[in-house]
Amino acid sequence: MRKPSRSVLPHAIRNPACRHPANEGGKALSSVNHIFASWAFLVNESLLWFSLVAAMFSSPQVIKWLRGHLQWFDRAVGALLIGLAVKVAAS
Template sequence: MYWMEFLTVALVHLLAVASPGPDFALVVRESVTAGQRNGSWTALGVGSGILLHVAYSLLGIGLIVSQSIVLFNLFKWLAAAYLIYLGVQALRARPAVVTDLAAGAPVVARSARRAFVTGFITNGLNPKATLFFLSLFTVVIDPHTPLVVQALYGVYLTFATTLWFCLVAWLFSRARVRAGFARMGHWFDRVTGAVLIGLGVRLAVSEIA
């Protein structure tokens, strides 16, 4: 009965998750510099952030945030500041050890917890994700759809997001891919940092659509 609605949700989500953004940049950077393990934990953090968006969409809190300019701007500036912070940290990265990258060994030792939390916060504080899920649960999904079914949609969205970014982590942690990045050394970190800072600034000055 809800298959067509589910397929619509899945298609819209696929187009959104495949679009490069802060989550993608973060998972790629973590995978290249710290290996698949840390990249996968970051992906799990990003996927878990989806549960947060789904939860407040179901509770209607997202509607309150979207209708309050003050709350939305506060949320937006927090997210922008965090992205800029991540970008600055990336810009300060030391040159990579080429032999370690070529051998496929992690260059930077980071805890799984830190990787997970970074992924979770990056996704959870993204106001564009807030508006996306709010739109998804108010426009695409029929309001009369049972909450249990909507919650199942949320579980799927979490799983699909996690799987996608785990695949990204796997790809960018391959020895051949990392060996290619080894020639660029710490410049890759710096480019990624500039991208994150750019995304943060763009987010900070953006208006509610």
């Protein structure tokens, strides 16, 4: 009789070279690693991007420039929204 394994993980996960159907010869483990690596890259990239944007918009020079040009920005966004409303109403 075989001794029970001490590991909690199934044999297919403990041994990537195993040809168990749950492992498909190691392919399932590598795809999980690729998914996690892609997810980690996207999270870190987003964190870096939004940190840079927040740092840029909180600088005194940018805030001063935005306050001076905010009325033109509001007018441009308002014109775009009115144009979108006209397009929706016409359809």
